[in-house]
Amino acid sequence: MSNARRLMGLVLAGALLTAACGGDDDSSSDDAGPSGSQESATLHVPDDYPTVQKAVDAAEPGDLVLISPGTYQESVSVKTDNLTIRGLDRNEVILDGGFTMDNGFRVAGADGVAIENMTARNYTKNGFFWTDATGYRGSYLTAYRNGDYGVYAYNSTKGQLENSYASGSPDAGFYIGQCYPCDATINGVISEYNGLGYSGTNSGGGLTIVNSTFRYNRAGIVPNSGSYELCYPGRETTIVGNLVYSNNQADTPAIDVALLAMGNGILPAGGTGNVIERNLVYDHDRTGIGLVPFPEEDANDVPPPPENDTRPCSETVNDAPADPADIPDLVIWEPRGNKVVGNVVEDSRLADLALGSVDDVSQLGNCFSGNTFTTTAPLELEALAPCEGDGSGGDWTAGALDLISLMTAVQPPSGDYKTSPEPPAQESMPDAATAPARPATDVPFQVDLDAIQVPARPS
Amino acid sequence: MIRSLATAVAALCLVAGCGGAPSSGPVGPGPEEAAAAVPRSPTGAGPQGRVPQFVVECRFSHAASDDPIVHPGHTGASHLHTFFGNTTTASGSTADSLARGGTTCDQQLDRAAYWAPALMDHGTMVTPTKAVAYYRPGVGVDPATVEPYPFGLMMLGGNPHAEEPQALDVMAWSCGTGSVRAESPPDCPEGRPLRLAVSFPDCWDGERVDSPDHVAHMARSRDGACSDSHPVPVPQLLLAISYPITGGGHDLAMSSGSVLTAHADFFNAWDPDKLRTEVETCLDRGVICDVASTRS
Numbered sequence: 001m002s003n004a005r006r007l008m009g010l011v012l013a014g015a016l017l018t019a020a021c022g023g024d025d026d027s028s029s030d031d032a033g034p035s036g037s038q039e040s041a042t043l044h045v046p047d048d049y050p051t052v053q054k055a056v057d058a059a060e061p062g063d064l065v066l067i068s069p070g071t072y073q074e075s076v077s078v079k080t081d082n083l084t085i086r087g088l089d090r091n092e093v094i095l096d097g098g099f100t101m102d103n104g105f106r107v108a109g110a111d112g113v114a115i116e117n118m119t120a121r122n123y124t125k126n127g128f129f130w131t132d133a134t135g136y137r138g139s140y141l142t143a144y145r146n147g148d149y150g151v152y153a154y155n156s157t158k159g160q161l162e163n164s165y166a167s168g169s170p171d172a173g174f175y176i177g178q179c180y181p182c183d184a185t186i187n188g189v190i191s192e193y194n195g196l197g198y199s200g201t202n203s204g205g206g207l208t209i210v211n212s213t214f215r216y217n218r219a220g221i222v223p224n225s226g227s228y229e230l231c232y233p234g235r236e237t238t239i240v241g242n243l244v245y246s247n248n249q250a251d252t253p254a255i256d257v258a259l260l261a262m263g264n265g266i267l268p269a270g271g272t273g274n275v276i277e278r279n280l281v282y283d284h285d286r287t288g289i290g291l292v293p294f295p296e297e298d299a300n301d302v303p304p305p306p307e308n309d310t311r312p313c314s315e316t317v318n319d320a321p322a323d324p325a326d327i328p329d330l331v332i333w334e335p336r337g338n339k340v341v342g343n344v345v346e347d348s349r350l351a352d353l354a355l356g357s358v359d360d361v362s363q364l365g366n367c368f369s370g371n372t373f374t375t376t377a378p379l380e381l382e383a384l385a386p387c388e389g390d391g392s393g394g395d396w397t398a399g400a401l402d403l404i405s406l407m408t409a410v411q412p413p414s415g416d417y418k419t420s421p422e423p424p425a426q427e428s429m430p431d432a433a434t435a436p437a438r439p440a441t442d443v444p445f446q447v448d449l450d451a452i453q454v455p456a457r458p459s
Numbered sequence: 460m461i462r463s464l465a466t467a468v469a470a471l472c473l474v475a476g477c478g479g480a481p482s483s484g485p486v487g488p489g490p491e492e493a494a495a496a497v498p499r500s501p502t503g504a505g506p507q508g509r510v511p512q513f514v515v516e517c518r519f520s521h522a523a524s525d526d527p528i529v530h531p532g533h534t535g536a537s538h539l540h541t542f543f544g545n546t547t548t549a550s551g552s553t554a555d556s557l558a559r560g561g562t563t564c565d566q567q568l569d570r571a572a573y574w575a576p577a578l579m580d581h582g583t584m585v586t587p588t589k590a591v592a593y594y595r596p597g598v599g600v601d602p603a604t605v606e607p608y609p610f611g612l613m614m615l616g617g618n619p620h621a622e623e624p625q626a627l628d629v630m631a632w633s634c635g636t637g638s639v640r641a642e643s644p645p646d647c648p649e650g651r652p653l654r655l656a657v658s659f660p661d662c663w664d665g666e667r668v669d670s671p672d673h674v675a676h677m678a679r680s681r682d683g684a685c686s687d688s689h690p691v692p693v694p695q696l697l698l699a700i701s702y703p704i705t706g707g708g709h710d711l712a713m714s715s716g717s718v719l720t721a722h723a724d725f726f727n728a729w730d731p732d733k734l735r736t737e738v739e740t741c742l743d744r745g746v747i748c749d750v751a752s753t754r755s
Contacts, residue, residue, distance in 0.1 A: 109746040230508035298635035324639040
């Protein structure tokens with residue numbers, strides 16, 4: 001091209017660049033962050049703001065709060081959308097509640113908030129907590145010695161909890177509750193020395209738990225139902241490719257439900273339509289994979305009819321509960337329509353695969369196929385309830401699961417969460433200092449479930 | 460903000476009759492308009508997850524015949540009370556002395572004093588298990604308008620002199636956290652012990668932390684609104700006290716008289732910043748910040 005044209009091009013380009021970088025009045029005074037957004041700023045703690053809370057309060061949607069190593073005795077409340085809050089080092093950025101503060105982080109009704117690469121410990125309630133959030137992400141988080149849950153999402157959708165660790169919570173290490181569809185993924189987490197490794201009441205629908213390890217809890221993975229919160233029953237949690245072992249731990253902190261569930265690997269309690277595939281489950285005092293009912297004594301409603309299974313939470317929150325006079329003293333949430341396929345289950349003292357209920361368990365549509373196992377309760381469970389074709393029509397009572405003795409057994413009492421084991425250092429996030437802000441607007445991340453194989457035993 | 464848009468849409472749709480629920484925002488309930496179809500009572504706790512709230516659980520602290528609201532400075536002058544929360548509550552307590560005290564509550568910055576007449580069984584005090592304080596907007600009150608209690612506010616819930624059953628919206632007995640509410644204590648099955656629920660007024664006159672009769676500075680909202688005389692909406696406190704009482708064979712009374720006289724008291728010594736944070740973060744923005752679990 002001619003020199004004149006080239007010169008024109010350069011001048012034009014220069015003009016455009018100047019305009020885009022906004023040398024004038026109302027543009028953001030902050031740098032155009034690496035995320036490409038002109039308005040994304042980085043707020044440094046403690047260099048720019050002495051506390052995490054002050055930085056969070058000053059931050060605007062899209063900003064990155066970057067926290068330097070240190071111990072921060074704070075309970076941080078987040079009300080701004082689309083923040084990324086990140087520690088520079090997962091093990092050395094520590095939020096410490098001193099057993100007097102309630103939550104490490106509480107993201108209350110703010111959407112798209114991502115928290116990554118740090119530790120929260122010693123809170124009376126939760127390490128990391130999102131409520132009423134659309135879009136949430138927890139990555140490279142460590143939570144330990146927190147009095148309710150380690151990492152907790154309630155009444156929230158579109159979430160990702162990954163590469164994180166939780167221990168020493170009496171309720172559960174990881175918990176997602178009251179959502180349908182949840183559209184959330186738990187991927188690559190470790191949960192140990194809790195009451196329950198995972199719990200979720202009335203949650204499910206696009207809720208996937210994969211590639212994670214649940215061990216040394218009272219019980220491993222326990223999705224469940226109950227009417228003390230909304231969105232019941234819990235349904236459609238997909239549990240694939242997890243390592244679930246040795247959940248018989250007698251000294252963990254544990255709430256009542258955890259005591260009841262002790263000694264089981266994967267134990268959906270009163271759940272519907274859960275899919276449990278290609279997990280490795282071993283060394284449990286009771287069952288490896290057990291589908292059981294959940295008996296609720298203090299019910300506020302009766303289980304809705306199965307036709308309601310597909311109704312989203314946004315609808316069912318507006319349903320009036322049953323007349324109190326019509327609610328029985330004990331409401332039974334049955335295990336219905338669950339699928340247990342291709343798991344490897346070993347070394348369960350009671351039964352590798354189990355199905356129990358109060359009513360006629362043969363009519364509840366649960367199925368078991370293609371599993372590797374030795375024992376079942378009732379006997380011949382895969383023949384009785386295959387996922388393809390007709391059941392054998394055999395005897396469901398032979399070797400049936402003795403629910404009464406399971407539920408009435410006295411378990412060792414709860415340990416003190418404040419003195420539960422301190423975890424070893426965990427793998428930190430790569431490029432924490434330079435990675436751009438990444439608000440939780442692109443979650444959950446897709447998982448190729450079909451590609452997941454049964455994991456191998458740890459060496 | 461998506462939440463306000465959803466509120467506006469919901470409000471308009473209630474009036475104009477649009478189809479379907481507001482589609483944006485989280486799947487949760489959000490503001491009360493979206494759940495207007497489901498009636499609730501100030502003394503009804505569950506199921507939770509529909510109404511914005513923050514919740515504090517407080518173990519039983521101590522019992523004494525003291526009442527710093529009704530008989531300030533006169534130790535032993537009152538009927539026997541069971542105290543929850545602040546560990547120092549006594550006849551001489553002031554807001555400032557309470558602020559220096561400890562608490563049995565799971566929220567360490569809630570140093571308020573909560574108390575109720577002792578429940579007596581065959582003349583012997585029943586040691587309560589715990590009290591759960593649910594802080595929610597009054598029924599139908601716009602959550603965004605709720606303000607924190609002033610420091611030192613004293614409130615009475617229920618009528619200590621009642622000779623007739625009080626309204627179930629004011630005082631109700633139940634078994635566990637179940638939804639059956641009764642005027643007098645029902646027989647409760649094992650696993651669902653007796654529970655007393657007392658609701659407090661939710662409109663403040665904006666001026667006084669107390670009044671000569673201890674009730675005139677507070678009022679209850681009606682149809683979601685506070686009156687001109689008590690124009691400030693404050694959280695509606697629901698105090699639910701659990702007792703280890705199940706089965707029959709009990710002869711129950713309150714230390715204040717018959718079971719009809721059940722009532723409760725609240726003396727605000729919350730850390731003011733924390734209370735403001737809870738009200739602004741949770742109630743004003745329609746967020747469910749806590750859920751009281753039946754699974755202890």
